[in-house]
Amino acid sequence: MASVVIAASCHRTSEGFTPEELSLINGADSIMRVLTIEDSLDNAVLRSISTDMSAEALLAPEYERLSCLMVATVTHPSQDGVGIAGPQVGLNRRIVAVQRFDKAGEPFEVYPNIRIVWTSDSTASGPEGCLSVPGRRGDVLRSQQIVIEYTDLSALGELTATRSPRQIRHHFSRNPLPTVRDTINGFTAVIFQHECDHLDGVLYIDRL
Numbered sequence: 001m002a003s004v005v006i007a008a009s010c011h012r013t014s015e016g017f018t019p020e021e022l023s024l025i026n027g028a029d030s031i032m033r034v035l036t037i038e039d040s041l042d043n044a045v046l047r048s049i050s051t052d053m054s055a056e057a058l059l060a061p062e063y064e065r066l067s068c069l070m071v072a073t074v075t076h077p078s079q080d081g082v083g084i085a086g087p088q089v090g091l092n093r094r095i096v097a098v099q100r101f102d103k104a105g106e107p108f109e110v111y112p113n114i115r116i117v118w119t120s121d122s123t124a125s126g127p128e129g130c131l132s133v134p135g136r137r138g139d140v141l142r143s144q145q146i147v148i149e150y151t152d153l154s155a156l157g158e159l160t161a162t163r164s165p166r167q168i169r170h171h172f173s174r175n176p177l178p179t180v181r182d183t184i185n186g187f188t189a190v191i192f193q194h195e196c197d198h199l200d201g202v203l204y205i206d207r208l
Helices: 019-027 040-046 055-059 061-075 153-160 165-174 186-199
Strands: 083-085 095-099 108-112 115-119 123-130 133-143 145-151 179-185
Touching: 019 061, 055 061, 055 153, 055 165, 061 083, 061 095, 061 108, 083 186, 095 186, 108 145, 115 186, 123 186, 133 186, 145 186, 153 165, 179 186
Parallel strands: none
Antiparallel strands: 083 095, 095 108, 115 145, 123 133, 145 179
16 A cells, blocks of 8 residues: 655645644754754653644645655764654654665655554564664564554545635544555564654663
């Protein structure tokens, strides 16, 4: 199943993000600052539980900007990572950017409101590091196959194409956001597990 990297362009508003989140997203230049455990305030964010984004947030221009900034940050030479999660850039929202080594061209893709809904009993231990835990590495036991679920932005765009922001809010106050599932294997599955841990306030060093 294909993932959609950016939100639909229709009915874009800034609703759905807090003023602090909007300031963080709009205040960033070409990349965002990566939080680390070396700073107590950063660590508090990294250890917090992340929440879902609403339809209004996903349809806002700030969501597209956030997606682009996260990919630009993780791929910047100063980081050169393979994945990054919302809390690592100061946003306790369920969003991750992951390099899909299992796809042609190994693209980075962004997954909003992501959850791992199944993990295989087949596991393997392998080395991991983290942009938020500089200077350290360790072996972590991870499942070798997982199933992820996340908001289907293509379906969301179709649902909201002819509706006003008020109608969108009303619809999704009664109905869940459309979702899609994907089965991931191998190293890419490990990246997803590492990044989804961040959304629950868990760091890889907790699993050593």
